[in-house]
Amino acid sequence: MDKKVLCLIDCLNSGGAQRQMVGLAGLLKQNGYSVRLVTYYDIPFYKPLLKSQGVECEYLEKANNKWFRIYAIYRYLTAYSPDAVIAYLDGPSIIACICKMLGGKFRLIVSERNTTQRLSWKERIKFWSYRFADKIVCNSYTQARFVENHYPLLSPRCEVITNYVDLERFQPLPREAFEHPYLHIVGVGRVSEQKNILRFIEAVNIVRQHYPVKVSWYGMKDSYFAWCEKKIEEYRLNDIFTFYAPTQEVERVYHEADLFCLPSIYEGFPNVLCEAMSCGVPVVCSRVCDNPYIVEEGKSGFLFDPNDVQDMVRTIERFIELPDNQRRELAANARLRVEQLCSKETFVNSYRRIIDA
The missing domain is CATH 3.40.50.2000 (Glycogen Phosphorylase B;)
Known part of the structure; x- marks a missing residue:
């Protein structure tokens, strides 16, 4: 049976993390995984692209309320029973870690999508929660070095996977010259x-x-x-x-x-x-x-x-x-x-x- 992978992110706005997660979901689908992408804010900028890739997408309306968000996502994960959860961005990653701490039976991959500029209380909570993740994926070498320097106990679970580019979509066009008047x-x-x-x-x-x-x-x-x-x-x-x-x-x-x-x-x-x-x-x-x-x-x-x-x-x-x-x-x-x-x-x-x- 195909492995079930649930991709968790806050929304599908036009951000870079969203673009990479939508691309990842489509690529995993092409490689034979059963993939579902779940959000808790209803911003559908990338939904047409997901649909074109044949990836299921679900908006958890109950999780839109921050006071019920963790409970709603925990219930959803328990019912869906994925083999693996991939969480992008801080909020979804923290929630996925809490769900794993509460007994979630899935392999958990969290992802660092930016570089930490200061250790705020939210950053400290996030890195504390990462002890429950099976793998921490950094999309930059800079952030991987930050984790190694500040949280050496997490470093063995940390791996760099840089962003990909759809080289077929983003191709050069022939141009005669740079001929704008400006x-x-x-x-x-x-x-x-x-x-x-x-x-x-x-x-x-x-x-x-x-x-x-x-x-x-x-x-x-x-x-x-x-x-x-x-x-x-x-x-x-x-x-x-x-x-x-x-x-x-x-x-x-x-x-x-x-x-x-x-x-x-x-x-x-x-x-x-x-x-x-x-x-x-x-x-x-x-x-x-x-x-x-x-x-x-x-x-x-x-x-x-x-x-x-x-x-x-x-x-x-x-x-x-x-x-x-x-x-x-x-x-x-x-x-x-x-x-x-x-x-x-x-x-x-x-x-x-x-x-x-």
């Missing part, structure tokens, strides 16, 4: 403090005084967005810097870019950076966490200090001043780098080995 910079990600967009806006304001540029940023918005709007108004960038809602056709967004920029203060193993590179788009990004591992300085992209606006400006202008043949070389090397790092076969086979252990 440099079109694209960014993708939640409009939040982590993404460092305020400093990016400051850098764009300086760059545009020397070169024609336009910026398109796609992503969900939180309260930080109001500060970004204020900064754009202050610098009169309304015709230059535009925010857009998340899109199901994100590959089209990459294909429209001359340059992709990810200015984050910290990251895990960023999907959007790897997807842009897979599409053959030259990239510039912050020199943080696993970014220098993904982007080879001067070969597959350029790196900058996210806390230094002038360094960001210098890096963008360095790219602008490249001749077309060197831009093409960066783009080709970016694609090759992702082919080396982000194979879906390596990704799914790593999870299969853990599930079947």
Whole structure:
């Protein structure tokens, strides 16, 4: 009988963790597992993709209430009786660990999808709960080192499985040249403090005084967005810097870019950076966490200090001043780098080995 795998995540919004979990569910399904994905918030951005992959998806309405969430999910897991549970993000991982502590008879895989910046009380509870997990998957080497340094007793159960990229979907398109009358910079990600967009806006304001540029940023918005709007108004960038809602056709967004920029203060193993590179788009990004591992300085992209606006400006202008043949070389090397790092076969086979252990 096929092994039953339950994938647990908070919702199906347009976030990177959601994208990877939906992809994992589909790949496990293709490899003969019986897969069901469960959420406790009804945000269905990726539901059409799950449906196209033939993966069952269930929204637990009772678990939407935080006071009944653990009980509702525990009851559900007891009734469904999966062979393995894979939990992404902090909340679902903690809940899955509690369910395992209460007697759950499943193999539990929790996953670290970002890098810990400080040990808050919630982080401490999470890492305490991980003693009940069978495997802790980090999607970045930076976070694996954090676990090793701060929680050495968990380290033997910790494994790095970096994100995968659908190389068939995110393919380069042939382009005659970089012929926009301006440099079109694209960014993708939640409009939040982590993404460092305020400093990016400051850098764009300086760059545009020397070169024609336009910026398109796609992503969900939180309260930080109001500060970004204020900064754009202050610098009169309304015709230059535009925010857009998340899109199901994100590959089209990459294909429209001359340059992709990810200015984050910290990251895990960023999907959007790897997807842009897979599409053959030259990239510039912050020199943080696993970014220098993904982007080879001067070969597959350029790196900058996210806390230094002038360094960001210098890096963008360095790219602008490249001749077309060197831009093409960066783009080709970016694609090759992702082919080396982000194979879906390596990704799914790593999870299969853990599930079947």
